[in-house]
Amino acid sequence: MERTEVIVAGAGPTGLFLAGELALRGVAVTVLDRLAEPDPTIKAGSVNVASAELLDRRGLLPAAEAAQRRFLASVGKFGPTVEAAKRGGRRFLAAGHFAGFLFDNDLIDQSDPVLAAHRAVSNGLGVPQQEVERILGEHCATLGVDLRRGVEVQGVRATDESVTVETSAGEFTAGWLVAADGGRSVIRKRLGIEFDGTDPEMTGYQAIADFEDASGLRPGWTWTPRGVYAYGPVPGRIFLSRFRQPPEDRDAPVSVEELQEAVRDVTGVPVAITGIQGRATRFTDNARQARHYRHGRVFLAGDAAHVHSPLGGQGLNLGLGDAANLGWKLAATVQGWAPAGLLDTYETERRPIGAAVLDWTRAQVALLRGDERTEQLRTIVGGELLRVPAAMNRIVALSSGILQHYDVADDATAPVGSIAGDVDLTSGTRLADHAHDGRFVLIDRSPDSRFTVSGLDDRLAYVADPADEPSLLVRPDGVIVWASSGCDDQKLLDAALARWAGAK
DSSP: OEEEEEEEEOOSHHHHHHHHHHHHTTOOEEEEESOSSOOOBOOOOOBOHHHHHHHHHTTOHHHHHHHHHHHHHHHTOOOOOTTTSOTTSOOOOOOOEETTEEOOGGGOOTTOHHHHTTOTTTTOBOOOHHHHHHHHHHHHHHTTOEEEESOOEEEEEEOSSOEEEEETTEEEEEEEEEEOOOTTOHHHHHHTOOEEEEOOOOEEEEEEEEESOOTTSOBEEEEETTEEEEEOSSTTEEEEEESSOOOSOTTSOOOHHHHHHHHHHHHOOOOOEEEEEEEEEEEEOOEEEESOSEETTEEEOGGGTEEOOOTTSOHHHHHHHHHHHHHHHHHHHHHTOOOTTTTHHHHHHHHHHHHHHHHHHHHHHHTTOOSHHHHHHHHHHHHTGGGSHHHHHHHHHHHHTTTOBOOOSTTOOTTTTBBOOOOBOTTSOBGGGGOTTSOEEEEEOSTTOTTOOOSOTTTEEEEEOOOSSOOEEEOTTSBEEEEOOSSSHHHHHHHHIIIIIOOO
């Protein structure tokens, strides 16, 4: 039997980012994963703006940008990066789609203050999930996280004081457990947590295939009466969805024959596939959410807490958001300074976000159906509604993850409760530069440094930055919990610190 402070089940992006957040604050973490090696299955191909900002705040953006450059070089196409975007006159650039309708940057209203606050990595990052996992794995290794691969979780026992995980390598005991072990989470099932939602009506595939002749496939997103497909940008990459039930054995590897039949059916092109590079993915639009994210000393995060179709690329990003929200709160609890009820805010804050994402993906599935009325609806949505800049801005902001908002203060006004985004400081630094160690950040823009806080150095970074802008208190996950307004500022700051950062 082995003991650590927190056990994380699952070494995907959610589990690794969460482990890094805990270790960054000095918490001993053990990560258990059933796979002996990282999963080679083709999955997400990018991260959205909110996730890119998470990486930026932890100093991981340069590594992610390097991975993006390698990826773009491999497909022979180059896009904007943070390095290429010059501060002060840069545009918010969007990359993505809604139900197969590509975002049109020419229709984005650049005067929108919501988008303007998130321009540093506005187009997200074209980084495949395997690269995200590699970067986070290296980050965790640097921080001393104990990663155990080839360890399969088989059961869990929880008491009021600890949690014991039963595995193929014996028992592991800790004070807390986070289940980031995927949509079929063994831990969620063992604890009997209900997984409510809707059954699938479509089956999709993602693969890099060897085609004899792919010239008949249209690049980009194409809707057909039988489904939707996207070909490229990586040579041979095919993504498609069609309204059919998955095969009886969903765990069976995707064969060349199965993939070829699906591609021919959706595209109407008689392609011949001779092989599959790596491992293809089979997915559905099964959309479910755990009724509770917490069970005593056990928490659910990522796909263990919610599953949905991958349309719009929300799964990876939703999981990273869970990890960022829970990580610092759990660390504060382990270290003994968490305010009362802090851990409960993980579910109250993140579960509504998860529910909204499930609805977001269900709406896209509804727009993909192959009947005549859906085709008429697509004509209106894509040909009229999404040609309006205000509608394009809203869709882009939602897809980017930057509209997430939390109830963090009584009678709060903007920007309190929103994600801080890219905050430039007069010193030439940015908010992200002061957030690498996972502490709160207080940006004091008063002319006389009136908001100096003492006794919280272990959990708060103070930055004096005199400027004609509101001062800000930002949580470790990037959420603004206080902004000066000229009225009762010190009193409201003290209240925010007591509510979120604890008191000495």
